[in-house]
Amino acid sequence: MDPTDAEAACFEAGIKFGTLYHQFAGTPVSPESAPSLERAMEEAIENQPFCADCSVDVLADELDTTHDYTELTGEYMEVRMRIEYGDRVVHTEMAMEDGYPLMRVVDVSER
Amino acid sequence: MDPTDAEAACFEAGIKFGTLYHQFAGTPVSPESAPSLERAMEEAIENQPFCADCSVDVLADELDTTHDYTELTGEYMEVRMRIEYGDRVVHTEMAMEDGYPLMRVVDVSER
Amino acid sequence: MDPTDAEAACFEAGIKFGTLYHQFAGTPVSPESAPSLERAMEEAIENQPFCADCSVDVLADELDTTHDYTELTGEYMEVRMRIEYGDRVVHTEMAMEDGYPLMRVVDVSER
Amino acid sequence: MDPTDAEAACFEAGIKFGTLYHQFAGTPVSPESAPSLERAMEEAIENQPFCADCSVDVLADELDTTHDYTELTGEYMEVRMRIEYGDRVVHTEMAMEDGYPLMRVVDVSER
Numbered sequence: 001m002d003p004t005d006a007e008a009a010c011f012e013a014g015i016k017f018g019t020l021y022h023q024f025a026g027t028p029v030s031p032e033s034a035p036s037l038e039r040a041m042e043e044a045i046e047n048q049p050f051c052a053d054c055s056v057d058v059l060a061d062e063l064d065t066t067h068d069y070t071e072l073t074g075e076y077m078e079v080r081m082r083i084e085y086g087d088r089v090v091h092t093e094m095a096m097e098d099g100y101p102l103m104r105v106v107d108v109s110e111r
Numbered sequence: 112m113d114p115t116d117a118e119a120a121c122f123e124a125g126i127k128f129g130t131l132y133h134q135f136a137g138t139p140v141s142p143e144s145a146p147s148l149e150r151a152m153e154e155a156i157e158n159q160p161f162c163a164d165c166s167v168d169v170l171a172d173e174l175d176t177t178h179d180y181t182e183l184t185g186e187y188m189e190v191r192m193r194i195e196y197g198d199r200v201v202h203t204e205m206a207m208e209d210g211y212p213l214m215r216v217v218d219v220s221e222r
Numbered sequence: 223m224d225p226t227d228a229e230a231a232c233f234e235a236g237i238k239f240g241t242l243y244h245q246f247a248g249t250p251v252s253p254e255s256a257p258s259l260e261r262a263m264e265e266a267i268e269n270q271p272f273c274a275d276c277s278v279d280v281l282a283d284e285l286d287t288t289h290d291y292t293e294l295t296g297e298y299m300e301v302r303m304r305i306e307y308g309d310r311v312v313h314t315e316m317a318m319e320d321g322y323p324l325m326r327v328v329d330v331s332e333r
Numbered sequence: 334m335d336p337t338d339a340e341a342a343c344f345e346a347g348i349k350f351g352t353l354y355h356q357f358a359g360t361p362v363s364p365e366s367a368p369s370l371e372r373a374m375e376e377a378i379e380n381q382p383f384c385a386d387c388s389v390d391v392l393a394d395e396l397d398t399t400h401d402y403t404e405l406t407g408e409y410m411e412v413r414m415r416i417e418y419g420d421r422v423v424h425t426e427m428a429m430e431d432g433y434p435l436m437r438v439v440d441v442s443e444r
Contacts, residue, residue: 001218001219003216006115011121014123017125017129023248025358033268039262040258040261049290066432067432069270073404103126105114134357137244137356143376151366151369154365154366154369155362225343228337228340229441232336232343232344234347235344235347236349236351325344325348327336329334
């Protein structure tokens, strides 16, 4: 069967998470450059269709600064997004869980 | 509300598409290296949870070879995936449509 | 033989260009989000060792906006960097030449 | 001054390392998929100009398999390249050193 609006909304939400993570993982990041990276990530993803809001928190205090900077990985970021598709709105988030950057759908509702 | 199995399956499908596209877009590719890139993309994505099958076709005949190689972009690839989550199976695909690499859910069914 | 300071400086310059290009190529970008992406790219690369200055110009006026946004590729950016290593300074730049994003060493001098 | 052939060779070598690392870091990888990823990385980089040989070893035995797969990072790969430019040949390598994926020029010689 064709997807429902809610299913299509969840598909779109997943695309945004995969994009954000795999576009930006590996970026050289330091506590000083974390804010500009957060902003660029948010605005890049908000370009994509159906993405009503994207909020990225790079955990500057937890960055490994042994070599002054490190590479962005899932353990250093928390992300929330709101996707709107047809008459549905989906809230999603990414955060570490058991050593793994878990992306999940938090809520599916009518707009 | 929490997502249904079908919605979670669609979310997972979206993650795989975003991952595949933004991990590998930009890779230097030529007709000769297209097969090894296809294989690596398929096997990389099949590592991710709930991805039962991933099939990538890099359109070797269409690659711009003015400079011997080019960078992988959406116009040079076609992708199909089967995602299984709980009792649901989702078929998805990516192909060019109107100059844009469109990712879409083709079918949502019971397994 | 071991590299001279000038050769090591050129090697470091090349690393930065490869990093910048392949980390950020594919990022969804629009005229509105171009400034935040420029800033994030500059600050990310300046984290890397020996990079004294990195300047990125995303050519907002030339972005394809048929679908509101496009993906960042070499045709949409101009980059300059100054690398300092030992007693040498290297100036490099990237710009389109004959349809190809050419990265080149502009000057190698004593500091 | 314009770069010498040796300096241009080192610049080209650096580009390849930055490309390889930042194109492929973050790729989902398991012991099973490591060989296809190695091959794709080698062939992708060998497309680039002046790259006479690229050899990638993904350290399959060291991959974190707690969640079956992990993301490719510098700690899981060793890379060697031979770059030829004009009458010069440059050997380079990347391996972990003190917790950091160090890329370095091993030798600069006449061809």
